[in-house]
Each structure stands twice: as C-alpha cells, then as structure tokens.
Amino acid sequence: MEAIKQFGQYSLLLFQALRSITEFSTYRKNLFSEFIKIGYESIPIMLLTGFFTGAVLTLQTAYQLDTDLFPKTIVGSIVAQSIVIELAAVIGALVLAGKVGARISTELGTMRVSEQIDALESMGFNSVTFLVIPRVLSGIFMFPVLYVFAAVTGVLGGVIIGAVDGILPSAEFMIGARSFFNPEAAVFGILKSLVFGFVITSISCFKGYFAFGGAEGVGNATTQATVLSCMYVILADFVLAAILL
C-alpha cells in the first residue's frame, strides 16, 4: 500500500514538473548551475571509473582467454564492446547514484526540513519548477555526456593496461576493438545513460522533496534515494536490453 502511495506521489511530482516545464525563466539559472554540478564536476570520477573498468576488464578477459584458440585481438573486441554497450553506462550510473543522487536528495531534504521549500512556496514560487526541473533535465542531458567520457577512457584503460601488462600491443587491441565495433552499441549506451540520468535524478528529487523528520529524516531520504536509484538503474538496464537488443 505504501509503495502504491509513493508511486502516486512520485508520478504527481513528475506531472507537476512536466506541466510547468515551459516556465524556463524560473529555472534557467538553476539549470546552468546543475549542468556544472551534475556534469562538469562529475567528469573526474567518470574518467577514473571508466579507466579502471576498462583496465580490470582487460586483465580478466585476457586471463580467461589465455589459450591459443583465439587471436589476442579478441580481448580488444570484448573489452570495447562490453564497455560501450554496458559497463560505461551502468557502472557510471551506479557511481553517479552515489555522487549526484545523494547530493540532490540531501540538498532538497535539508531545504524541506529547514522550511526553505515552504519559504519558496509562500513567496509564490512553484518550488517544483524551481528545484526539480533543472535537476532532472541536467541528469537527462549530462549523463550521456558523462557516459561518453567513461566509455572513451574505458577503452583507453584497456589499451594501456593491455600494453603495460604485456597482454597485447595497443595496435592489436585497437584492431580487435574496431573489427567488431557496432555503432548501434554506442547509440544504445547513450540511450541507456539518458534513461539512467532521468531515473537517478527524479528518484532523488522525489525522496529529498518529501523528506521529513529533521536530520534523521534527511539521512533516511538520502539512503532510500541512493538504494532505489541503484535498484531502478539495474531494472531499467534489463528492461532496455530486453526491448532494444
């Protein structure tokens, strides 16, 4: 029953946001500030995440295919394809659920319990337009950009660790990566990251916006936002794979 109530509240919040999306002047300033916070400030962590995901995947693929049955270039094919179609988007999203989602829910939750959201409403502001729309739009626009960073550095991580560890030379890795590369995989990765951006930011906004009960309430809201974001990212990943692949 509580889950149905929460879903109803979440849907109403999104409906209210969608209805006032044309009030651009209200959220323009916040939108650019969120582009910076969600996008620009997440680039380093996405570069690191991408690089080490590619590096680990290269080591493990090489370890499991340590046989003369396959050419070494197959390592490049598997790593590049896995990074582009799945890992850059999903692992990146799980990392961003912790970084971006937790920040959003804590920020809005604190605003709620310290009556800042009430203050906005009492002045005549639409607090949903002002607070929720810029965060969700930034998620939708910036997650695909961050995905590209993670995917490129993921492949780069594979190339570098492959060469440094003596698994295969960079040129061979790239031959393998190119030979099986399907551009549709990149489109699929971008689409997935766009959906993940929406899932994480909207759930985090919802949990923060309706937080209650002081510091403990904000803590609970943040925990729920992060856990739910991760769960729904994985669920959305499965649904998208089932529909689109």
Added chain:
Amino acid sequence: MIEIKNLTKSFGDHLIWKDVTFNIEDGETLAVIGKSGCGKSVLLKHITALLYPTSGKVYIDDHDLFTLSYSELRKIRKRFGTLFQGAALFDSINTFENVAFPLRYFTDQSEEEIRRNVQEALELVNLGGAGERQTSELSGGMRKRVGLARAIILKPQYLLYDEPTSGLDPQTSDEINELILNMADTMDITSIVITHDMHSVLSIAEKVAFLDDQRLSWFGTVDEMKESDYPPLVDFITASEYKIKAI
C-alpha cells in the same frame, strides 16, 4: 481581510484543532498564542495554503483559498510575506541575495534598483552592513532580521511571523518586536504573529487568539485579555509572567 471559518485539522487520527473561526481586519496585528505543540504554526501554514485543512475555509480578500487553482494561489501568496521560525534563509546564497531573491524573480527591476531596495530593507532591520555575509555566519537574531527583510522586500499586504522571538535573548527579542511594530505602522501591513511569548504579545498585538484544548478557546483584544478571568488563559498568562519576572 483574512477570514477563517470552521477550520479543522487532523493528521491521521490525531486532531490538532477543530472549528477554528475568526477574522483579521486590514491593518490589524493579531497574536496567536498557546502552549508548544497546540498547532499554532500549523494554523499559520493554512493561511498561505502550505497545509490544507481536514475541513473549513480560509478567505483572503474574499478568495476561498482552498478552491483556487495553483496559479491563482501563487498570485494570492505574493500578497504575503512570511518570517519562518528558523528564518528559512537559502543557505546556498549570501544575505544580500536572500533579500534580493523575490525581486530578481518577480520584478523587472534593474541591478541598481535591486541593490538600492535590498540595502534599504537591510537597513530597516539594522543589518545595513551584512549584505555580503554568508547566512551561516549570522546569529539567530540576525537570521530572523534577514528573514524579515526578505519578507517585506515586495511590500506585502500581509505579514506572517512564526515565533519571531523564540530562542532569542530579551534584548534581541525587543529589537524584533520593535521591527514588527515599525512594519505595521509604516507599511500599514496586516500581521499575524505566532508566539508563546506574552511580552511580545503585549508589545505588538491588538488582538489575541488563544489556542487551547484543541480549539480556539479565547479571542479578543489585548485589553480584554488583560481583564479576562477565563481560567486557561489566566493560567497561560500567569505562567508567562512568572517566566518574565524570573528573567
């Protein structure tokens, strides 16, 4: 004019108060008093429809508040300024920007006009030099004064104060009371002050609403309150007098 008619509020099975009815005429200052937890702040939040009642009506200048569309409600809310209990300042921006906030979004004023108006409002609350300070650097009294400056910046018709002197030392409380009186006199504002501080009530209010026993238990002028022999009200005032004397 604000009319409150048969307002009843429950949270689940927990009744806060029932059948609260009273009017506030234009230009009046009303103090809503009562013990902690009796629902004073809840009542205040109904006047700007931040909370909706279980039953009953609130009319603002003949507009039935709870039947308005959201866009109509936002227009009505712009007639109000609210000083929240903890001031509710936006902690991501500095003092100046907090006060300038409504001007930037609701007016077409130039940067120079905004600067002048914000400075005037800050000077009115004796914080002329605090514009560049972060809100986290301000004391409780200063935060409330900044909240007041923000509440009056659009020259509202109604001002709502939620515990304006709670947690403040007597001297700062007196300063806040002075400011509230000053606002009412100079700007001809209708004010509702939520408080359990009888010293404030006697300093600033013309009328008093006493919430007790889950209802509006007494309503009248300050002079009538002084003469009243209604036991719960007398007990409340007496307890406050002891506190004032003890201080």
